[in-house]
Amino acid sequence: MKLNEETKKAERFENLGLIQPLLKAIKEKNYTEPTQIQSKSIPLVLSGQDVLGCAQTGTGKTAAFAIPILQHLYQERHGKSNSRKIRSLIITPTRELAIQIAESFTLYGKYTKIRNTVIFGGVKQRAQTDALRRGVDILVATPGRLLDLMDQGYIRLNDVEYFVLDEADRMLDMGFIHDIRKIIAKLPVKRQSLFFSATMPRKIVDLSHKILRNPTKVEVSPEAPTVEIIQQNLYYTNRASKKDLLFHILRDSKIEHVLLFSRTKHGCDRIVRNLKSQKIKAAAIHGDKTQNNRQKALEQFKAGEIRVLVATDIAARGIDINKLKYVINYDIPNISETYVHRIGRTGRAGEEGSAISICEPEENGYIRDIEKLIKRKITVVENNPFPQTDKPMTASEKKEWEKEKQKRKNKFFAAKKEREAKRKVFKASRKRY
Ligand code: AMP
Numbered sequence: 001m002k003l004n005e006e007t008k009k010a011e012r013f014e015n016l017g018l019i020q021p022l023l024k025a026i027k028e029k030n031y032t033e034p035t036q037i038q039s040k041s042i043p044l045v046l047s048g049q050d051v052l053g054c055a056q057t058g059t060g061k062t063a064a065f066a067i068p069i070l071q072h073l074y075q076e077r078h079g080k081s082n083s084r085k086i087r088s089l090i091i092t093p094t095r096e097l098a099i100q101i102a103e104s105f106t107l108y109g110k111y112t113k114i115r116n117t118v119i120f121g122g123v124k125q126r127a128q129t130d131a132l133r134r135g136v137d138i139l140v141a142t143p144g145r146l147l148d149l150m151d152q153g154y155i156r157l158n159d160v161e162y163f164v165l166d167e168a169d170r171m172l173d174m175g176f177i178h179d180i181r182k183i184i185a186k187l188p189v190k191r192q193s194l195f196f197s198a199t200m201p202r203k204i205v206d207l208s209h210k211i212l213r214n215p216t217k218v219e220v221s222p223e224a225p226t227v228e229i230i231q232q233n234l235y236y237t238n239r240a241s242k243k244d245l246l247f248h249i250l251r252d253s254k255i256e257h258v259l260l261f262s263r264t265k266h267g268c269d270r271i272v273r274n275l276k277s278q279k280i281k282a283a284a285i286h287g288d289k290t291q292n293n294r295q296k297a298l299e300q301f302k303a304g305e306i307r308v309l310v311a312t313d314i315a316a317r318g319i320d321i322n323k324l325k326y327v328i329n330y331d332i333p334n335i336s337e338t339y340v341h342r343i344g345r346t347g348r349a350g351e352e353g354s355a356i357s358i359c360e361p362e363e364n365g366y367i368r369d370i371e372k373l374i375k376r377k378i379t380v381v382e383n384n385p386f387p388q389t390d391k392p393m394t395a396s397e398k399k400e401w402e403k404e405k406q407k408r409k410n411k412f413f414a415a416k417k418e419r420e421a422k423r424k425v426f427k428a429s430r431k432r433y
Pocket of ligand 1: 063
């Protein structure tokens with residue numbers, strides 16, 4: 001994998017003090033050099049220090065904590081009896097992230113015989129409790145299911161020596177703060193803790209004080225360099241022609257695998273319906289989809305069975321899709337940083353990427369803000385069969401439009417409610433007979 005200048009460091013994994021079983025697995029993954037967060041964090045974690053890591057997914061942060069934790073567990077387990085206790089606990093906000101982290105531990109720990117398992121909500125607990133009963137060294141968990149299984153007596157945290165809180169800002173965003181406090185209260189006082197967050201607002205810093213002891217701060221900012229290496233193209237079009245323009249863009253067979261962003265959950269569903277009507281394989285991931293649905297869509301996308309994965313910003317954050325070449329912005333975010341996050345999903349860890357944005361008149365102003373932030377002009381595609389001819393709405397037109405939109409929304413939800421009520425009556429009547 002090619003790493004860009006900012007991400008890579010003139011370090012080698014061999015110089016970080018890592019043991020052979022780990023170096024062998026890293027080599028098999030074809031990582032030639034550690035990323036910035038890895039070369040900074042690995043020696044710190046190996047030396048037993050607490051770390052406050054300011055880094056987001058895509059920087060290689062999973063390996064930055066997984067590899068040194070595996071080394072600690074391996075070296076300290078050597079010669080001990082076979083009994084396994086949970087000696088490392090990783091908490092992360094979503095099921096997708098939890099699965100990815102556990103997979104990383106499995107890959108990097110391939111030659112260590114260190115065992116991990118992953119637990120998360122939304123599925124039956126039986127397989128998870130069975131795995132716990134067989135014994136694990138590392139537990140990767142989402143907060144809710146962890147507390148649930150602790151309450152049921154399946155998990156004790158008394159032996160945890162290495163604790164990681166991953167994506168702390170997102171945890172808070174998802175309302176997990178009470179769960180995290182409860183979990184921390186059950187951890188042994190004597191432990192090493194690592195705390196990762198993409199952003200560091202006051203609340204996060206306060207939380208980190210409760211978890212870490214004399215931490216060393218490690219910071220990496222992947223955004224600017226990532227954006228530089230991504231090819232960015234822009235289509236100006238009318239609101240009504242976005243759909244047809246998307247079909248036109250997807251006629252390019254080079255775009256065989258694309259993550260498409262839509263601001264709203266309904267928008268996601270609508271786009272998927274439109275794409276399917278054109279026989280384009282697509283699926284949506286957003287907060288209203290069940291965990292199972294989201295996971296299935298992600299797996300199918302990764303396996304190449306789905307061409308377009310349509311996602312909201314929150315659902316897509318933190319999901320690691322290797323070698324993603326294309327991102328499409330079906331709308332232009334009004335917060336410029338969101339644009340950077342979105343297009344940063346391609347070109348990860350230095351891979352090449354391409355971002356295509358579709359802009360309707362109302363969003364023209366957002367483009368100007370984005371260009372200011374990224375300090376460059378986005379290339380406007382000239383060969384556009386659906387060019388922008390409408391003007392942005394005036395203030396009064398906008399007001400009218402918002403009203404109309406609300407009316408349509410109300411109508412949609414009223415009809416949905418009615419359909420659900422009818423379905424209930426129908427089901428009840430069938431039960432009677
Ligand atoms: P993460 O930030 O942990 O989600 O990692 C982002 C992606 O970078 C994953 O697909 C990793 O497999 C990959 N990666 C992690 N470390 C390296 C490295 N040193 N060299 C190349 N790729 C890496």
